[in-house]
């Protein structure tokens with residue numbers, strides 16, 4: 766397990782924000798596939814974080830063929846070396862041509878590096894990107910600094926906070 770730099774900042778993403786950013790990602794990808802009229806063959810989500818953005822992008826782009834690749838790379842906030850736990854359909858994937866691989870974010874780039882080795886001709890898209898990993902991504906929406914930890918809505922819950930001036 767590699768120790769990471771401490772995350773000084775937090776970037777909290779609501780469901781609404783994630784929905785809007787995932788749609789913006791899809792619109793950037795529209796018509797950029799290798800098929801007729803720039804169509805994409807399929808969307809592949811990197812589970813688990815890529816599943817919500819991939820579903821939103823697949824809907825926006827009218828793509829019904831959706832598969833998953835399961836890559837685990839973190840224990841809490843520590844990179845522990847990326848591993849493929851479940852691969853997508855090999856016949857559909859080929860060398861990745863026409864496949865849109867979607868993840869929620871790229872941080873160090875290790876996850877995408879591994880998936881890219883397997884499918885070098887796929888197009889790699891994430892909603893958020895940190896500078897260390899952004900060369901692994903072909904298309905992304907928002908860059909955040911390396912010392913920021915992104916908190917996704919599936920990891921959060923609404924809770925009570927004290928008033929700024931304390932309780933009455």
Ligand SMILES: O=P(O)(O)OC[C@H]1O[C@H](OP(=O)(O)OP(=O)(O)O)[C@H](O)[C@@H]1O
Nearest residue numbers: 813814837838839871872873874875876
């Ligand atoms: O660029 P990297 O440094 O490799 O980090 C990015 C990856 O880490 C997180 O996934 P994680 O492996 O924690 O699993 P999860 O999606 O199931 O939460 C995130 O969803 C990305 O897939």
Ligand code: HPA
Nearest residue numbers: 839872913914915916917
């Ligand atoms: O900033 C992050 N937030 C959530 N999951 C992550 N996995 C790697 N980096 C991050």
Ligand SMILES: [Mg+2]
Nearest residue numbers: 812813814815
């Ligand atoms: Mg992930």
